[in-house]
Amino acid sequence: MNAMEKRFPTRISFRRGQVDMTHGSGGRAMAQLIEELFIKHFDNDLLRQGNDQALFTPPAGRLVMSTDGHVVSPLFFPGGDIGSLSVHGTINDVAMSGARPLYLSAGFILEEGFPLADLERIVVSMAEASRAAGVPVVTGDTKVVERGKGDGVFITTTGVGVVPEGLEISGANARPGDVILVSGPIGDHGVAIMSSRENLAFETAIVSDSAALHELIADMVTAVPEIHCLRDPTRGGLAATLNEIAYQSRVGMRLEEDDIPLRPEVDAACELLGLDPLYVANEGKLVAICPADKADALLNVMQAHDLGHETAIIGEVIEDDMGFVTMDTGFGGTRIVDWLAGEQLPRIC
Amino acid sequence: MKYVEEFRQKNIARKLADDIACNADTGRNYNIMEFCGGHTHAIFRYGVQDLMPDNVRFVHGPGCPVCVLPIPRIDAAIELAERHGVILCTYGDMMRVPASRKNSLIKAKAAGADIRMVYSTQDALQIARDTPDREVVFFAIGFETTTPPTAVAIKVAAAEGLKNFSVFCNHVLTPAAIQHILQSPELRELGQVSIDGFLGPSHVSSIIGSAPYDFFAEEFQKPVVIAGFEPLDVMQSALMLIRQVNDGRFEVENEYTRVVTPEGNEVAKDLMAEVFTLRRSFEWRGLGEVPYSALRIAEAFSDWDAEKRFQLTESTGTDVKGCECPAILRGVKKPTDCKLFGTVCTPDNPQGSCMVSSEGSCAAYWSFGRFRMDRVKEAAE
Numbered sequence: 035m036n037a038m039e040k041r042f043p044t045r046i047s048f049r050r051g052q053v054d055m056t057h058g059s060g061g062r063a064m065a066q067l068i069e070e071l072f073i074k075h076f077d078n079d080l081l082r083q084g085n086d087q088a089l090f091t092p093p094a095g096r097l098v099m100s101t102d103g104h105v106v107s108p109l110f111f112p113g114g115d116i117g118s119l120s121v122h123g124t125i126n127d128v129a130m131s132g133a134r135p136l137y138l139s140a141g142f143i144l145e146e147g148f149p150l151a152d153l154e155r156i157v158v159s160m161a162e163a164s165r166a167a168g169v170p171v172v173t174g175d176t177k178v179v180e181r182g183k184g185d186g187v188f189i190t191t192t193g194v195g196v197v198p199e200g201l202e203i204s205g206a207n208a209r210p211g212d213v214i215l216v217s218g219p220i221g222d223h224g225v226a227i228m229s230s231r232e233n234l235a236f237e238t239a240i241v242s243d244s245a246a247l248h249e250l251i252a253d254m255v256t257a258v259p260e261i262h263c264l265r266d267p268t269r270g271g272l273a274a275t276l277n278e279i280a281y282q283s284r285v286g287m288r289l290e291e292d293d294i295p296l297r298p299e300v301d302a303a304c305e306l307l308g309l310d311p312l313y314v315a316n317e318g319k320l321v322a323i324c325p326a327d328k329a330d331a332l333l334n335v336m337q338a339h340d341l342g343h344e345t346a347i348i349g350e351v352i353e354d355d356m357g358f359v360t361m362d363t364g365f366g367g368t369r370i371v372d373w374l375a376g377e378q379l380p381r382i383c
Numbered sequence: 384m385k386y387v388e389e390f391r392q393k394n395i396a397r398k399l400a401d402d403i404a405c406n407a408d409t410g411r412n413y414n415i416m417e418f419c420g421g422h423t424h425a426i427f428r429y430g431v432q433d434l435m436p437d438n439v440r441f442v443h444g445p446g447c448p449v450c451v452l453p454i455p456r457i458d459a460a461i462e463l464a465e466r467h468g469v470i471l472c473t474y475g476d477m478m479r480v481p482a483s484r485k486n487s488l489i490k491a492k493a494a495g496a497d498i499r500m501v502y503s504t505q506d507a508l509q510i511a512r513d514t515p516d517r518e519v520v521f522f523a524i525g526f527e528t529t530t531p532p533t534a535v536a537i538k539v540a541a542a543e544g545l546k547n548f549s550v551f552c553n554h555v556l557t558p559a560a561i562q563h564i565l566q567s568p569e570l571r572e573l574g575q576v577s578i579d580g581f582l583g584p585s586h587v588s589s590i591i592g593s594a595p596y597d598f599f600a601e602e603f604q605k606p607v608v609i610a611g612f613e614p615l616d617v618m619q620s621a622l623m624l625i626r627q628v629n630d631g632r633f634e635v636e637n638e639y640t641r642v643v644t645p646e647g648n649e650v651a652k653d654l655m656a657e658v659f660t661l662r663r664s665f666e667w668r669g670l671g672e673v674p675y676s677a678l679r680i681a682e683a684f685s686d687w688d689a690e691k692r693f694q695l696t697e698s699t700g701t702d703v704k705g706c707e708c709p710a711i712l713r714g715v716k717k718p719t720d721c722k723l724f725g726t727v728c729t730p731d732n733p734q735g736s737c738m739v740s741s742e743g744s745c746a747a748y749w750s751f752g753r754f755r756m757d758r759v760k761e762a763a764e
Contacts, residue, residue: 161702305387360753364394365614367430369751375730 051150058178075161080172088172100127101192112243117160123300124191129248130201130264133195140174145184167246207262208283214328218344220296224314245318257335263323273312286354289361390613399618400434408641417582420447420742421612427613427751445639445712449526450736457482458698464496472507473522478628483700504536511548528586532650534658551689559676583609592647611639669712708735718745
């Protein structure tokens with residue numbers, strides 16, 4: 035009998051254990067964490083190749099690639115956690131080119147002392163999100179930093195995808211006369227996060243909108259391949275996204291405040307905290323810009339999808355050398371919707 | 384959002400705009416100073432000026448709590464954190480206000496000082512309870528609105544015997560500032576500023592009541608209308624002021640009756656009187672030394688006074704050269720009169736305090752209204 039020695043005599047205790055420096059050292063403890071946690075939950079053929087890289091043949095067409103670091107605090111929040119967020123965030127960044135996302139990679143930076151139970155919960159959530167989206171995590175990396183040199187866990191995910199023929203989607207493609215749509219109420223994610231921060235805990239039923247939008251986008255680009263721009267209004271909110279596009283495309287924009295979807299609870303929470311919902315982060319919404327004659331078709335296909343049923347037309351692209359995004363206020367005046375300056379801070383008086 | 388949205392209705396705004404247009408005499412101008420940054424913010428945020436006739440103008444006043452704090456006080460706060468090693472707790476608005484030598488709380492924090500943003504005095508107390516081996520100082524700023532919560536914190540610290548907690552008190556008083564503006568030579572002797580009436584503070588007045596303004600209306604013959612912070616409040620109050628001006632009246636009227644009473648909040652006023660005492664004089668950015676315009680911690684609570692507990696250096700820091708914040712805070716200049724505005728001074732890189740808080744008139748003008756600058760320029764070309 036010359037069977038190989040059993041690789042790990044005892045299993046990792048995810049219930050009571052915690053991350054220590056050996057989990058990133060390249061030794062047996064790291065191999066065991068990879069096998070009993072990451073491979074177990076992310077399980078797929080490419081990952082099981084067991085190499086330092088995933089080997090695959092890309093489909094024909096133009097490839098896109100995107101990467102995103104996730105450092106959210108708190109790690110668990112109403113409607114999601116850092117795990118699901120790291121999957122959705124990168125899938126969305128890939129998909130905003132109109133691409134079909136193919137694969138993800140995941141890099142973990144763990145802090146010494148971080149409970150393994152929390153890590154397992156995060157990895158399970160990531161695996162569920164990736165399976166639901168049909169986009170597997172095919173390669174990864176784990177590093178451990180000393181206690182006090184991280185914030186529990188940071189996750190960087192990278193995604194690749196393939197863009198269907200005939201699409202030309204870019205933040206530089208908005209043209210005067212185009213119509214601006216947003217796929218649903220804004221600000222849910224940012225308010226959900228703030229409601230769960232330790233020093234600010236307030237009771238709310240608001241949950242993060244964290245979601246993978248690639249299937250919605252697949253429907254959109256099939257129905258309206260003429261879409262000019264797609265972008266997800268994450269950090270900096272709707273205001274930052276529209277300003278980025280206006281700058282890239284050298285155009286202005288005019289919005290109607292009353293047409294921008296906003297939940298009353300989010301509106302109320304922002305009022306209380308002195309925040310402007312236009313600057314609050316979203317993780318499951320997108321902004322689409324298309325020629326005016328395609329706007330109704332795009333609106334219909336978006337509203338037919340679960341993740342876009344509250345889609346609204348919120349304004350139009352205009353000619354403007356200064357690149358201003360202005361808004362007709364619900365009150366009857368006009369204001370600029372500017373870039374966010376610094377961090378959005380609460381007002382005190 | 385009930386009780387808020389009803390004060391933001393477009394159809395009522397239209398009707399009020401019509402009323403204002405009918406009442407405003409086209410043969411004259413109406414210069415209305417809104418004292419508070421909250422009003423400034425509402426005017427820009429909702430585009431209220433767009434609904435006003437050209438001869439009704441808002442002059443932005445000094446009522447932005449972070450804007451009026453002079454550089455030496457911010458230098459002192461930074462010194463507390465850097466040299467005395469305390470945990471300095473501050474409201475978020477203060478973080479980016481410029482101090483001497485291009486410093487600010489946010490830069491000092493990045494350089495290693497333990498400066499923490501809090502949402503209330505209670506957060507600061509909790510930090511003190513949780514870190515008994517560290518000195519925790521609350522950087523108290525603001526007008527009468529934020530003063531009672533500071534008083535409560537000091538009383539709680541006293542009751543709990545919380546020895547590692549203290550307050551760096553910078554609370555200032557509204558009536559003294561209004562009086563100072565009304566007495567300024569620019570207004571009285573030089574005639575550089577003409578102010579026809581005041582939109583009186585809303586939140587401040589919920590504490591001190593409307594009675595303290597009677598003196599100004601009488602002495603300086605200027606009408607005052609206590610106005611809420613919602614855009615319809617601002618418009619209704621502007622209409623009330625225009626009517627007073629037309630009638631030659633100078634009374635204190637209260638538009639914000641849903642919150643403000645003549646006598647104010649007696650409990651809060653008693654608390655302030657118990658915990659604080661008047662400073663003989665205090666420096667304001669823009670206004671200079673203003674007599675009896677600020678509060679210090681009363682002798683009975685001096686154990687919780689950071690200025691007594693720590694030896695602070697006298698800073699001689701001054702505003703950046705060319706910065707017109709002082710004149711803007713007095714209503715003598717508009718943000719666009721400043722050479723730095725929009726060139727080296729923007730909300731991302733503020734040189735003066737008015738460009739920091741969203742209640743500061745430069746920041747409000749830049750962030751919400753600068754598209755009008757080009758229209759003005761185009762019209763002139």
